[in-house]
Amino acid sequence: MTTAVEKPMRIYGPGQFEAATLPDHDEYRNAIVKLLKETGEMSSNPEYMRHTKELFGFVDMAPGPADRVRIAAYYADEMRHGYIFEGLLTELGVDTTDPSMYTSIEALNLLGEIKTWESLAVFNTLLDRAGGMQLLDYVDSSYGPLARAGVFVGRDERGHAAMGLQHLRDACRTEEGRARAQDALDYWYPIALDMFGTSTGKRQWKYIEWGLKTKSNEELRQEYIAEVDPIMAACGLTVPDPMANRKFV
Numbered sequence: 001m002t003t004a005v006e007k008p009m010r011i012y013g014p015g016q017f018e019a020a021t022l023p024d025h026d027e028y029r030n031a032i033v034k035l036l037k038e039t040g041e042m043s044s045n046p047e048y049m050r051h052t053k054e055l056f057g058f059v060d061m062a063p064g065p066a067d068r069v070r071i072a073a074y075y076a077d078e079m080r081h082g083y084i085f086e087g088l089l090t091e092l093g094v095d096t097t098d099p100s101m102y103t104s105i106e107a108l109n110l111l112g113e114i115k116t117w118e119s120l121a122v123f124n125t126l127l128d129r130a131g132g133m134q135l136l137d138y139v140d141s142s143y144g145p146l147a148r149a150g151v152f153v154g155r156d157e158r159g160h161a162a163m164g165l166q167h168l169r170d171a172c173r174t175e176e177g178r179a180r181a182q183d184a185l186d187y188w189y190p191i192a193l194d195m196f197g198t199s200t201g202k203r204q205w206k207y208i209e210w211g212l213k214t215k216s217n218e219e220l221r222q223e224y225i226a227e228v229d230p231i232m233a234a235c236g237l238t239v240p241d242p243m244a245n246r247k248f249v
Contacts, residue, residue: 012142012211019091019145028210029092031203032143035212036089039135039153040103043082047102052078054111061117070163074124077156084153088145106247107191118171122184124164126192126228132157133224134196142211165231172235185237190245192228196221198248 012023022029042048056075062068086096094101103109107127114120135157138150171177197204199218207213215223229239243249 007216008205008209010142010211010214011209014140014142014211015144015147016142016211017144027206031207031210031212032146033089033092033094034203035146035207036085037101038103038105039081039085039131040105040108041078041082041084041153042086042089042096042101043079044086044097045082045099045102046097047099048082051108051111052082058114058120061120063117067167070167074160074163077160081153081156084149088149091145105195107188107195110191113187116180116184117167118177118180119184119187121164121167121171122181122188124160125168125231126161126164126185126188127195128157128164129161129228130192130195130224132161133220137213137215137220140211140214146212168235172237178236181235182237185232186240189240189242190247193221193225193242194246194248196224196248 017023017028040048040051052075055078056072059068059071059075062071089096089101107130114123132154135150135154138146138154141147141150168181171181197217199216199221201217204213204217208216225242232239
């Protein structure tokens with residue numbers, strides 16, 4: 001059940017600001033930097049480069065030629081995302097090469113835990129879907145560059161989730177593949193839910209008040225659960241308890 005919240009009224013309209021016309025307080029700019037940082041995508045950042053090298057390594061994990069082509073395209077998309085978001089941060093005068101600028105989101109720091117093709121398929125199906133939902137929430141953002149980039153990249157992430165689901169359905173056709181997929185789902189599902197943040201975090205209300213976002217963390221999480229749970233069930237997988245192994249409730 002979605003947590004009942006009284007969201008603040010937004011004070012800035014869609015696309016009201018650009019980099020050269022920010023409101024006259026640093027909090028708004030700092031909020032944009034925070035949101036962009038948590039995408040984990042900055043093409044000159046050393047941690048991001050390590051992250052993308054791990055992604056490229058998944059090409060060799062793919063079981064067939066068509067799968068390798070899709071993973072190679074996925075890698076190229078992520079490199080382009082890093083270029084896009086780095087451009088937005090550079091426009092705001094941020095040094096994106098600082099290692100401390102890399103995301104603190106746990107999921108994006110756990111790529112090394114992907115050891116099987118099924119784990120990658122579940123990761124793409126779940127984590128890219130979660131990222132896409134959050135980015136697409138910027139469609140009416142008061143910061144024009146964030147709205148434009150978020151929608152463009154968010155659509156890509158939804159495409160990556162669709163790719164993952166295609167791979168997952170193929171894997172679940174065998175008993176062995178479905179067993180490995182279930183293990184992966186048990187591991188990645190709580191991490192995916194945590195990507196939306198805590199339901200009580202105070203920062204989310206400022207984002208909504210300033211018109212940077214439109215939905216609360218819990219609203220997005222519940223929309224995600226309603227979308228993803230039937231997909232997993234249709235693959236013959238058992239969806240874990242949504243409260244189990246969670247860090248950010």
